[in-house]
Amino acid sequence: MVAMIPWSKKLKPVIGILTAKKKDGTIGGNGSLFIELQKKLISLNGISFIFTLDGVHDDSIDGFTFIPEKNEWEKINSPYPDLVYNRIPFRKSEEEIKNSTFFSDLKDKKIPFFNPGFIDKYELYQLFNDHPILHSYLPSTIPAIEKQKLRSFLAQFQSIYLKPAQSARGNGIFRLELDTEKKLILNGISKSNEYITFDHFWSDWENILREKNYLAQEEIKTKTYDGKRFDLRILAHAVNDNYIVTGVGIRQSQKQDITTHIPSGGKLLPYDLFQTKEQDFFIENVVEQIGMALSQKFGFFGEFSIDVGISETGHYYIYEVNSKPMSFDEKEIEVKKIEYLCQLFLQLTVHNN
Known part of the structure; x- marks a missing residue:
């Protein structure tokens, strides 16, 4: 028999992080993110647990909570959380949840959740192409x-x-x-x-x-640095009904120039090598426009990241928007991410507590 969370009545908010199981039956997702969120939430008098759809019951949820003192995960049974944070790592698993009654149950219980889910690239293109500002930053x-x-x-x-x-x-x-x-x-x-x-x-x-x-x-012919192409990785969060820039990183291609992603051999460069006031203004503006457009179309987005290229003539192009951003290699950006997420959790649950 699994015990209920002993501190659930004392610690608020309780954040449920929704993830999914991998093919081998183990729980998938960004474990380091979950651990850092838990540590920060505890410092704010809150608590979190991770769970998958098969742990959901009518009046409670089976999941796991991280115990910093023990540096381990502990199995728990919890009442429904004050908020559900969608970090399902697989599109197929997300479709299964969308086809279940879980999200409608959350609405019935007036439990907020974000983000709505993965974004189809062509849906995103169509949304931005109809936008009065964003359409000018799109590759055909x-x-x-x-x-x-x-x-x-x-x-x-x-x-x-x-x-x-x-x-x-x-x-x-x-x-x-x-x-x-x-x-x-x-x-x-x-x-x-x-x-x-x-x-x-x-x-x-x-x-x-x-x-x-x-x-x-x-293909956009982009600016290069030391002879190799680079692009901007921008992380953004919702803060007090606005969207703000959490951080900007630079990724540069190395052995291949198809993509600049670090797992594919890309290199990290410091943003201040490329930073200008005009560029910062562009980033702040585009973050605000994208955040509002996404939330109006798909439902509330609390976070997202953007891949942006700069053409040889200096024009900006939006390549991708990611609804479930990967971890940034820049530690200072990751620290701010945890801070903004936890503040957002508190903001979205203040009326429920």
Whole structure:
């Protein structure tokens, strides 16, 4: 028999962090984030626990809470929390929860939750493309599932990126370009291919492009530093009904220039190498506009990160917006993230306590 949280009546707020199990049955998600949130919440007289959908009952939830004194996780049974923080790491698991009654049960119980979920890249493009400000920062993008449209798109831009509409961290991304002899060169993070004609390429890729809802995006010729491309990683949080910049990092490509992600060999550079007042103003403005647009369309977003490139002419381009940001390698940004998240938890639960 699992004991109820002994401090649940004393410690407020109680934050439930929703995650999911991996294929091997262990709990997935960002363990270091969960631990740091717990430590900070305890210092604010709150508490948190992590749980998965199969731990949810009608009037209580089975989960795990981190005990800093023991440096270990302890199994608990808790009343419903004051807020649910969605950190499900897998799109498939999130679909299962959306098809369950859990989110509607939370609404019935007047329990706030964020974020609504992963964002489909093309839905995001359409949202921003209709926005009076954000549309000017978008690379041209189309679904890559119609042969003639993709052929024309490649002919127009000569070099394009192919990205699955529902992916993250640069997974499944390729660059497709026409060379001077009109051959097609396809480069990925770890593999490349050549095709004599577009028809040969399409024959090879049609099923993959359609099954994974690939998008085609024009390649932006970006500024370089020491001869290698870089982009901005911006972390943002909701604070007092506004959206503010939590931190900005720089990621630079190294051995391959398809993506600048650190797990794919990218390098971290300090933001102050590139910082200007004009750039800071752009970042602050775009963060506010994106936060409001996302929340109006999909439901309240408490946090997100943005990947931004700078063209050779100095124009900014929004490549991606991530609803469940990865950890930043910059420690000072991670510290601010924990601070802002916990303050947001307190703000969203003040009426419930």
